[in-house]
Amino acid sequence: MNKHVVMSGMRPTGALHLGHWEGALKSWLLLQESAVCHFSIVDWHALTTEYQDPANIGGNIRQVLLDWLAVGIDPEKSVVYLQSAVKEISELFLLLSMMTPLGWLERVPTFKEQQAQLSDRDLNQYGFLGYPLLQTVDIVIMKADTVPVGEDQVFHLELAREIVRRFNGLYGDCFPEPQPFLTPIPKLPGVDGRKMSKSYGNAIYLxxxxxxxxxxxxxxxxxxxxxxxxxxxxxxxxxxxxxxxxxxxxxxxxxxxxxxxxxxxxxxxxxxxxxxxxxxxxxxxxxxRSQYENMAVNDILATGNLRAAERARHTLAQVRDLMKI
Ligand code: SF4
CATH class of the missing domain: 1.10.240.10 (Tyrosyl-Transfer RNA Synthetase)
Known part of the structure; x- marks a missing residue:
């Protein structure tokens, strides 16, 4: 029986806490036992909101990687990689941007919500509007059929499915329509009683x-x-x-x-x-974590980057072929 292909990612915005464990990592560990999993540290996504001050992104990549390894994400079982190391993602992002209607991106609820929430930053950027498309590319370039998401992210996945249908309809079958693997939205409070969140300074870190x-x-x-x-x-x-x-x-x-x-x-x-x-x-x-801290974790990432890039290259070759470019 063919295994499901899973893709999920996290932005490298800092160390991970119990909320990340409850809302994502716990499900990732389950999936890693039965599916072909791709877990990406999505540093380009971090840039969509941190573009004015990207200095911490490099250090945060290591933090996130160590946290993943510490909870038991196994680089032998899962492909663990850095988004920006897979350049094919940027080409597919460009190609899919040609056929993605602007209105589809503008109606993503989190676009307006986040602009309002992060009012200290100017988020009137092309990259910020396009980040749900970049998420779609992360998923489809790995030909993932399963994406772990909380209820609040289901809309993004619906957008990914619409883009897949449009591509397959215009050029021929290429991508599977990714289905959600629903993960619980963590109801975990932080130490001040509000939702546990790094930005509230109330988190217990892994x-x-x-x-x-x-x-x-x-x-x-x-x-x-x-x-x-x-x-x-x-x-x-x-x-x-x-x-x-x-x-x-x-x-x-x-x-x-x-x-x-x-x-x-x-x-x-x-x-x-x-x-x-x-x-x-x-x-x-x-x-x-202490075992991994003494190891060259960059090598783990480098190996994952190669595996992810190889899969992405295959997909991109098929896309170019179908689009006749
Ligand atoms: S109010 Fe006090 S005793 Fe009751 S659950 Fe909270 S910490 Fe525990």
Whole structure:
């Protein structure tokens, strides 16, 4: 039976945190066991929003790579590569841009949303408008039929399918229509109770030391009803409890919830249990990371780049042939 071909990527904008684990990496590990996976560090995508200050992108590429390897992305099983090292992507981006209607890009919801959210930057750029097309190229150049996405990204994939249909209709069958592999949208709160995000400065990173995890969780906001140790609380309204649900054992979750409601457990003791569990969860990542830190990880990327470029070259040759250029 033919294996599914998977493509997914991450922008190198900094170290990865538990939100990335819950929303993407966990699914990638599953997929890597049964499909041919292509995981790309999409540095050109980072440029769409960081073009004025690209100095950190190089360092972030290494960070992201180390995080991927640390969680168990296996470069023997999956093709791990850097987007900008596969120049064929830029040629296919140009070719597909000729047949992609402007209106399709303008109606991508995140285009206007992100322009509004990142109001400190001027995002009235051609590259920013075109980034969903670049995403499409990332996918189709690997002939991927499966793309892990959260519900909020399904629209982008629909655009990719429309472009594929248009290309196949105009020039002949070339690309499979990529289907979504739905990944959960992480509901993980950060240490301030808002969604865990690097830009909020509230994240627990996959590479955090045990000390750092303790320093972040100890001052976490809790249910506001628990002003005094003797005040009962509602665990469902506490971000500490939300993290317990992700990283503590079932019986501990039950005990903590009951203890919170009756004020039998104090918030500090509750957090101590969570700190131990988050650290236990992160420990295998730390160990794997320290092994890779001493290795020439650039060689891992270089090998992946060659494998990805070879596949991209085949696709591009077929595209040129179909387009008669
Ligand atoms: S006991 Fe735990 S769950 Fe309850 S409010 Fe305190 S930190 Fe939150």
């Amino acid at each position: 590479g955090d030391s045990p000390l750092m995890v303790g320093e972040k969780i100890r001052p976490m906001v809790t249910d506001i009803r628990r002003k005094r140790r003797s005040d009962p609380g509602v665990p469902e309204e506490c971000p500490v409890f939300a993290l317990h649900k992700a990283y503590s054992r079932a019986e501990q979750i039950k005990e903590v919830a009951a203890g919170c409601r009756t004020a039998d457990i104090g918030c500090l003791d509750c957090k101590k249990i969570l700190i131990a569990n988050v650290n236990e969860f992160l420990e295998p990542f730390r160990q794997r």
